[in-house]
Amino acid sequence: MPLRLFSFSMLIGLGAVLGHLYLYRRLVRPLVRGRLPRLLAIGVLVLMTGVLGNRRTVLDLLPGSAEGLLTMAVYTWMGVALCLVIALLLTDAGRGLTALARRMRPRAPPAPPTPAPSPSVDEDRRRFLGQAVAGTAFVAGGGLAAYGSWRAFSPPLITEVAVRIPKLPKALDGLSIVQLTDIHVGHFIQRRYMDALVQQANALRPDLFAITGDLVDGDVASLGGHVSALAALKSRYGSYFVTGNHDYYSGDEEWSAFLESLGISVLRNRHVSIGDKGASFDLVGVDDWSGGRRRNKKGYDLELALAGRDSDRAAVLLAHQPANFKVAAERGVDLQISGHTHGGQLVPMTMLIGLAWEHSAGLYAHGDSNIYVSRGCGFWGPPMRVGSPPELVKLVLTA
Known part of the structure; x- marks a missing residue:
């Protein structure tokens, strides 16, 4: 079977690297402002990538009480991060399909020329749209994680x-x-x-x-x-x-x-x-x-x-x-x-x-x-x- 060519730990490690890179690009960059907050966010993502990829080794080094708290934190973040990635991927896929549909429409007769917006206005618009999309995906991903947690603890x-x-x-x-x-x-x-x-x-x-x-x-x-x-x-x-x-x-x-x-x-x-x-x-x-x-x-x-x-x-x-x-x-x-x-x-x-x-x-x-x-x-x-x-x-x- 294809998935059996890789160990489960290898799949988790690879997923952690790719998922956190994607979260940085699609959430941290558009939403986090300021050098210090961004560095802090990067540090958290790097730390969680390392822990998820080497979770067994890290947990074995900790005392029993700390191991339990870290296990709960790491696995909760694993689920939340996955839900965020899913929400962002669906959002990006929707934007891509919308853009493709626009390009495939029959072209209308050219409109009279209008003055082009200044570069600063165009840049502000793109930044606002990027933040709006990232914020929407963040809320949707959080909602998906909340539903998943409710479903897990509800009666089978x-x-x-x-x-x-x-x-x-x-x-x-x-x-x-x-x-x-x-x-x-x-x-x-x-x-x-x-x-x-x-x-x-x-x-x-x-x-x-x-x-x-x-x-x-x-x-x-x-x-x-x-x-x-x-x-x-x-x-x-x-x-x-x-x-x-x-x-x-x-x-x-x-x-x-x-x-x-x-x-x-x-x-x-x-x-x-x-x-x-x-x-x-x-x-x-x-x-x-x-x-x-x-x-x-x-x-x-x-x-x-x-x-x-x-x-x-x-x-x-x-x-x-x-x-x-x-x-x-x-x-x-x-x-x-x-x-x-x-x-x-x-x-x-x-x-x-x-x-x-x-x-x-x-x-x-x-x-x-x-x-x-x-x-x-x-x-x-x-x-x-x-x-x-x-x-x-x-x-x-x-x-």
């Missing part, structure tokens, strides 16, 4: 999808699974958000909860109190968790043990039977596709997770990343439930995420097998969502 939208599984016992027809994924509990998302999310999830009255990774961005000592809200999830067959890449970065073993202490079953490359002797199916869980490799640990192992399973039984696979789906389908998995992509989370990534993932958001089929990829319940990085609202997914299995 409910998505209910029926999925046909031919091998599902008829006695389990209508069994429902509510998926919680990509919550990213951390500096922004904490206990209040988690309590509301659990209440919303319980109101859907599912038979089973599937928590498909990227639950946290931080260690158990810092975030355990917020995550413990998940102990209040209530369903017939319980709650099940699989690791995401961010859970590996945050301590996969420690978090697995903590979640087990809350009564949440952790599926690390293994499967369990859901139902009773009369009617049941296999719930399969795998570790994250890439988190283990990046931490030099054991990770995704589909063969181990499926070992000893009767292939005639229905199987639902919990896997954080929407990777290896076609292989899983050919190995007898009827439904894969994934997240990871956030549906792009913010424009323009919402339009580019399909370049990185064949299955980026929604329901897809391969033969008789299906995969559902959720946009996620929370967010990562900028505390904003534009063009890809958070969702809480209820999957209804039909025989």
Whole structure:
């Protein structure tokens, strides 16, 4: 895939350089007057470019309290800057199209000559128009950022999808699974958000909860109190968790043990039977596709997770990343439930995420097998969502 030729950090660094250069040219130069204010604005843009391009190194050098404040400031600015750039690009595109339309109009007969305005009047007019356009884009970009922040912290939208599984016992027809994924509990998302999310999830009255990774961005000592809200999830067959890449970065073993202490079953490359002797199916869980490799640990192992399973039984696979789906389908998995992509989370990534993932958001089929990829319940990085609202997914299995 084209986007996989570059690391995510490289893309953020390149975007920070180009975006801040553009903001200087289109906002600072027309709006900021005076040598000192302009130098201060340039300094802020250069500082934020450096921090965004090397955020992990910078954050590791800071004490814990300062790290949290800087993380929130940097990611908030990342989102605001992106919204400003989008507003300016749309404004410039509109001006360009208007100018092109004017040039393509039939030319009218030449008007009688009029005295040309003095150079100073013409320069003042251009300066005023430039300031007006920049100011309008600044307001529009700020409004877009405010909307994105509201959307990110608002309750997720409910998505209910029926999925046909031919091998599902008829006695389990209508069994429902509510998926919680990509919550990213951390500096922004904490206990209040988690309590509301659990209440919303319980109101859907599912038979089973599937928590498909990227639950946290931080260690158990810092975030355990917020995550413990998940102990209040209530369903017939319980709650099940699989690791995401961010859970590996945050301590996969420690978090697995903590979640087990809350009564949440952790599926690390293994499967369990859901139902009773009369009617049941296999719930399969795998570790994250890439988190283990990046931490030099054991990770995704589909063969181990499926070992000893009767292939005639229905199987639902919990896997954080929407990777290896076609292989899983050919190995007898009827439904894969994934997240990871956030549906792009913010424009323009919402339009580019399909370049990185064949299955980026929604329901897809391969033969008789299906995969559902959720946009996620929370967010990562900028505390904003534009063009890809958070969702809480209820999957209804039909025989």
